[in-house]
Amino acid sequence: MTRTPPHDEAAEQAVIGSALLSPRLVAELADLVQPSDFYRPAHVELWQTVVELHASGAPGDPIAVAAHLADLGSLGRLGGAPYLHTLIASVPTSANGPHYAGIVADYARRREVAELGSRLTHLAGSNSDTRDVLAAGRAMLDAAPAPAWPSPMPLTARHTPRPFPVSALPSWLADMVSAVAEFTQTPSDLAGCIALAALSTAAGGRLEVEVRGSWREPANLFTVVVLPPGSRKSAVFTTLIRPLLDAEAKLIERTRPAIIEAELALRVAAKAAERAANAAAAADDRGRDRLIADATAAAMTAEAITVPPLPRLIADDITSEQAASLLAEQGGRLAVLSPEGGIFATLAGRYSGAPNLEVFLKGHAGDMLRVDRRSRPAEHVDRPALTLGLAVQPEVLRDIAQMPGFRGKGLLARILFAVPENTVGRRRIGAEPIPMAVSSAYADRLRAFVLGLADRCEPAVLRLTQEANERVLALEHDIEPRLAPSGGWAHVVDWGSKYVGAIARIAGLLHLAEHLLGGLTSPISAGVLDQAAEIGAYFAEHALSAFDDMGADPLVDDARHVLGWVERSQTERFTKRDLFTALSRGRFRKAADLDPVLNLLVGHGYLRAVPSAERRGAGRSPSPAWLVHPDVLRPAGTVRPISAGRVS
Template structure:
């Protein structure tokens, strides 16, 4: 039989209403109730908001609560301001707030017991050792009423990162991003970041955005997505960058006649110069000076004939020296796009033994690059625009933090990081392919953007409307306090200092993608800056997580790995043996290897070890230690976002 869960909505309404009538009682009730103790999700969201307001030192009154919920976008979800008045009217007296809270807590404990019972059933049906099931059951039931949990101490910023907001991109790009993500069953973030890299490849080096005065931003980006092996990164890269290879082929075919003509002209001029030189050498003294002048002019004419090189938009695993030469040959434009991260090891000196970051630093900033070649005179690339679009394994992301110069010289500060949640194990089998009209439109439009800007030698300058410039100023004002000592971005000030410029670059790409053939002649609107700012917020959240992850030690990484399993399985309790079977890997190859990670999670309040039950039999192996999971680990995402917003306001 299926029984209804234990709850009392009247008590839940009464305890919240009592706080709204008498805000000072909140100090007493926070020790009795957590958001997860409420059965109705809306009540949990309201209680979380009250906890945040109380933690900020503000009175938890209806006005403050309504303003907070409106700011987080949750006011309509909980029933609007009228529902807050309904809650207040449901309270017989605020003096009984503690009594109402205990009723709510009692029902929450009862639901917890039911959940533990279901977990034990799953353990038994899943083939777990009977002794483990019995031992875990006794310990869990003994401590099911052990009281409320302490607030979580966040284990970095990796949890509940925002999803890539592909809807801000032009429709022909967004449709392709969503279509590829659905077909490959990969995170939207992967296709979205590769789409930005594709737009950067098409426009990089051919357009720049003038913000104000001498401040100009080129239109190229560095994007890096971190996903484990088996995540279908290559399939996504193939779908999103394939049209660039088609456009590159079209450019090659268009250039071939000019190459043939120039090569022929070079041979003719060379023969003429050789003939003139022979004539000058064989002339007598009286006519030698004239013939020597003619031979010199012929040689200079031959040297002046420039043979175009075959256009190349994309390179893969190139050395820094090769990248510099290609930039010089390709008029300052080149993209390194790859579903692997081998390029990092290459520029760190895998072949030369010496790191060479200059071409990547200057290629992002657009600073003049000098290319020295043995066979020719040195070349200057006035406006290099290097695009970087990679999908790497998480271990690669952690390794690059320790590579010489990557942080100190500013390479990491130039990267837009994305750390999406892995979908492996939750993928839909037989997903629909990308609709043909969407794939066709994407290929045609991306190719049109390449061909439209291909002939620009000096970059097109995109201007901002006055309203767009004011929106950029607002972003600068919001970012500056975060960079100061004690600010939210103080530990990534190198990355944060380039944040506004990155938003402007993204806005330029969105603008060009919406005006494929005449974007260079139109100013960028404020609405485009606003959309780019949403992407900026996404990348800021992921950058905080990426730098936090790169700076974490191995124990913290293992703790996050365990926490990821807890979140994916939505488990409320587990045994150590059960956990080991699920998360065993090369770094955690024995049960004992779990101990440091479990200790970190206990210190942060994510789990609680249960007391071992008394032994009821002699012999046999001892029961595996059991753990309870903090209820807030599985709380609604909206609640997590509300708390994160409050933390951001406090740090600012």
């Protein structure tokens, strides 16, 4: 051919520009167009880079792509950073990206047809027999190479969740979170989530948010950060929790005189009651009734004296029974804060042999908790407020989903998960320590927070301004469709149903952190509600990632199960009948149950449907067949031959 092959350079630019503008579109666009479909070589390499970055979970914005190409030494060859901005400028709207991808894919097919036509034209102009030319043409069509495999997309097509929105915190708290993250070279998510748990500890049991009517949310949170070992979790915990321990020591110092006085009064009253009882026992019939009455009054006086317990804000390795007792002793306030996740195994029954989640379920919801003891009458807490702040390893996250009752009874639905990017291996050595002014401001305010609320018997009730209430209504309208059976949160409907309530709780904590005790008499503003909603959106993204890791989406879980069979069997081609025969009937009861799973795997590039053979003669149609992406059949970073044949 002497003319330029058919192509549309503007459409190619628009596809890449759409992906750079909206990285969330990459999975959808990659299903429509492959790198080899682009005509311009620079576009082939650029699109391959964008797809690979997305598949690895790395950012795909123009700055990240330019930095990656610069590291590879190919940025200048591909047009430099200015050309990336040219690609973005060529996009009228990224929403049309799939349309542009269809244009690019269509021109790629046209070029294939043109190439075949050119080769047939060449044969027709030769001295070959026309029957030979036709046979050669059919052979060319049959032997036309299958489209190249693009890199498969992650099954959930989700990016690495956003970093913690530090700017949504009050300045004194934001400064401390940023300084701790910088000094420890840890993701800001860890310090941010523990800082929220620290606020929850300080306010627990003393603060409620009235959303609307009788809808009230206690201002206590369950936060869990997922990070691998060696991530300096303990250092972050120690730094951010120390002011709470200092405040606990202050409370003990303030309460100790009352404890001593009550213990002394109790001993005196007990001795008096004992003497009165002895006198009544020794009296004759004439004076016994009066002495018995005196002894009874003395015993009741002794019984009425209560020795205050030593104040306790924080527990670490604790059983459900111990947590219930401490909640009763501490007037309903307690926090379980730990850089480890051993508490989950304890709740699952490591010591008792049976899961015991009631204390944590009621401690989050604020429902009345009754505690029975052998040595004393039953005690109860009207409004328990339990705070949970943990940092767990990824293996723990996957384990807790399988623990009895954790999902079914609603414990996981109450947790605000954070799954940040691990910084190990990229940490800066010799980071600046936390400025003294920053740590002092944090410690002073947090201690004032604790001490100022400690003596309250009834929780302070924070209300919303009218504008803030409208923000909550808008959130509810936005979230409700996502909880429908076909919605994006259908597989986490239990968690999503508590989402708006969690934002209200966060708003209450941010309001009081901003105004301290002066905020007890003022309503929560729309601005604070917006800040809480920004933090809530962060937790929503991370919850989807966490539940995905826990296998919360049945379809994705089934797809991974099928991929597991493919990897084990090392089959490069299989039929639906092969697959149904090999897999468990407990998971797939009918062959039709495989259809949505296979469609998902095809859509994400792990499988490719084989054209059905034409049915000849009697009998049933051949079973549909699929080819397997080569990357599925070999571990990452290795090259080895793919075994032929099928496993039935």
